Amino acid sequence: VQLQASGGGLVQTGGSLRLSCAPSSQTFPTMAWFRQAPGREREFVAATRSTSGSPSYASSVKGRFTISRDRAKNTLYLQMNSLKLEDTAVYYCASTRSNLIVSSLYRSGAYEYWGQGTLVTVSS
Numbered sequence: 001v002q003l004q005a006s007g008g009g010l011v012q013t014g015g016s017l018r019l020s021c022a023p024s025s026q027t028f029p030t031m032a033w034f035r036q037a038p039g040r041e042r043e044f045v046a047a048t049r050s051t052s053g054s055p056s057y058a059s060s061v062k063g064r065f066t067i068s069r070d071r072a073k074n075t076l077y078l079q080m081n082s083l084k085l086e087d088t089a090v091y092y093c094a095s096t097r098s099n100l101i102v103s104s105l106y107r108s109g110a111y112e113y114w115g116q117g118t119l120v121t122v123s124s
Contacts, residue, residue, distance in 0.1 A: 001026060001113045006091045009116030015083050015122070021076040021093030021115055028095035033067060034108055035089035035120075045091070046078060047105040056095045056105050060086075083122045090117040 018031070031117035046067035048055045053124040055067045061075040076093055094111035104110045 001095075003093050003095060003113055003115035004055065005091065005115035005118040008070075008091060008120045009085055010121045010123060013083060013085060013122055013124055016079070016081045017083065017092055017120060019080070019093075019118060019120075020076040021078075023074060023076075023095060023113075027071075027074055028097060029099040030105070030111075031063075031069070031095045032105065032111060033076075033078045033091055033093055035091045036117075037086075037089040040089075042092070042108055044106040047100075048076070049099055049105075051099050053102065056102060058106075070117070080120070083120075085122050085124060088120060088122045090119050092117045 003021055003023050005021045025051050029050045034042050035045050036042040040067040044058050046057045048067045064082045068077045093115040095113045096111045100110055
């Protein structure tokens with residue numbers, strides 16, 4: 001399984017970017033975005049489950065980022081608005097064959113498949 005993440009780039013504070021993640025062939029009940037800033041651990045950003053519930057977001061991005069899926073294209077998106085300097089990181093999409101419970105969405109270890117990452121740089 002390969003997850004192809006794209007859409008990263010350089011943007012000024014307050015700007016927007018949209019990340020995309022296209023699995024190679026399969027659909028997954030749970031997909032998520034994580035990010036890792038230089039010198040920091042990978043952290044949860046957002047997740048969506050195909051079978052139940054509203055998307056989940058990290059408090060640091062809630063209200064600014066939106067996770068969504070295009071089922072016809074089998075593609076996961078992350079719309080990022082009002083970007084801040086602290087959003088600078090490599091962003092990874094992740095997926096699992098499990099329909100995770102809410103408390104597990106935030107754990108990177110709950111996901112079996114990962115994309116290669118796409119770099120988002122926010123400048124002042």
